Amino acid sequence: MQNVITAAPSVEFVEVFQTLRGSVFQSDKENCWYIDFVGKLARFDYRSIMKLRKAIYAIDIEALLLNSEISPDLEIVFICACDHCYVLTLLEIIDFKQLLEGTFVMLELNRIIHDRVYRLSI
């Protein structure tokens, strides 16, 4: 969370979480997150990141692994009222889930820090 990078002069990102396969950054100015995954950088506001999380968590990875039918190993993640759409392989789904889980743990930690440190101080 300490790494601050500047993509454009006007937009400042704070890294929330990073794995080997992707990263999530927060923009305090825009009140949103930027997710860098499978080669694309996409912007998500609160509502859409919640929907993304729900969509990714809802994928039954075990069922996909056990599925013996001959079908393309792809899942299309489409989020309503959001500009982005992900077409992910099984491995990418696992990576994406890991990235999002880490992100939400860090956001939760951030909330705890705010609650305990800043919001209680006079």
Added chain:
Amino acid sequence: MKDITRVQCLLSTEIESLLNQQIKKEAQSASAYLAMASWCDSNGFDFSSDYFFKQSEEERQHQLKIFKYVLDMGGSAISPEVTNIQTEFNSFREVFEEALEAEISVTQSLKNIAANCYKEQDYVTIEFLNWFFKEQREEEYKARRALELFDVIGEAGTGRWEIDKHVNDIKYDSEG
């Protein structure tokens, strides 16, 4: 780093999801009561049918109350899908047994939400839930009293007719 999630929504993901489950539970209760009203009506128990119509309406109001609370706190309330409603009952008594069982299950579910709220110190939601706990006192009392009519009056002879006639007399007027 700004705490965007907290700014947007007072509820934690867990509590929001529990409240959405409760919305579903209340919707299911409303539908179940409607099915009971239908069964009673078709079997000639007019007063009991009215009683269950009213109960159904109350459950619907409970559902909306939670629905609006979730929205007011910045969460997303999910309109629930209601399935598997029991429409057939073996006896008049069984209808009331099911009704009490449903109320007990609602109380238990609310207790579970409150326990989670205490765990994460969500006193705002606890305060909101207090209204429901008070309501459950009445709901369980009414359901229990209705079932007791079967023992007090007895089903033999015109018993069921008497029970039906007195179901709507049950009132909970304890103070507080």
